[in-house]
Amino acid sequence: MDRIKLPSLVHYELILQVLERQTMMxxxxxxxxxxxxxxxxxxxxxxxxxxxxxxxxCEHQQMEIEHVWSLNAVIGKQEVTTRE
Structure with a gap:
């Protein structure tokens, strides 16, 4: 079974810290x-x-989670980049 790809929780924390510490000022x-x-x-x-x-x-359903840190992934020697 494929892993469920989810953003790392640290991404939320980073955005929240910027908003609370800098933007709010x-x-x-x-x-x-x-x-x-x-x-x-x-x-x-x-x-x-x-x-x-x-x-x-997902854990209760025994589905494996993969935390994604970036949209850039290395597959073999070829780098794949997602662009908007």
């Missing part, structure tokens, strides 16, 4: 921007919670 000057940033933080925390729940579900 700048957003404090404008109540509308501050509210939007707070909404984004809440949404990301919910996504992180759902991600963890998915991992628990």
């Amino acid at each position: 700048s957003a404090d000057r404008d109540p509308i921007v501050r509210e939007r940033v707070q909404q984004l933080i809440v949404t990301l925390r919910k996504a992180l919670s759902q991600h963890k729940l998915l991992e628990v579900t």
Whole structure:
């Protein structure tokens, strides 16, 4: 069976830290921007919670999880890059 590929949880943590430590400082000057940033933080925390729940579900179903750190993967000697 193929592994379920999921982003590493550290990706959520990085984004949350940037928003909470840096973006929120700048957003404090404008109540509308501050509210939007707070909404984004809440949404990301919910996504992180759902991600963890998915991992628990996969473990219960005995599905193997592979944490993906990047969209770049090395297959043999050929590098595959996904571009937007």
